[in-house]
Amino acid sequence: MKLAKLPDRTPVKMNVVLTPGLAQRLRKYADFYAETYGIKEEVGELIPFMLEAFLDGDADFRRACRAGGVKDTPDAAPRTPQVHRTRKGQDLGGESSRKD
DSSP: OSSOOOOOOOOOOOOOOOOHHHHEEEEHHHHHHHHHHHHHOHHHHHHHHHHHHHHHHHHHHHHHHHOOOSHHHHHOOOOOOOOOOOOEEEOOOOSSOOOO
């Protein structure tokens, strides 16, 4: 079979504590997202995509991972490709097509 066994796709819930200032900035970002795309999304829905974009955009982190300098924690799941979800023609995120 050409298709490999699918990796675990069970979502992992993580809780974080935010400063009031950061919480306010995230709410403003969600408002900006709604103004830009015409779709209201909750901050909690945007955060995973924001974190993924941040990590994907950190060239030093990617370089360290490729060089083996960053070790996975035992419970770290392998990263799986995501399909871009669209709503009314708007790209809502997913895997970056940019390669280094």
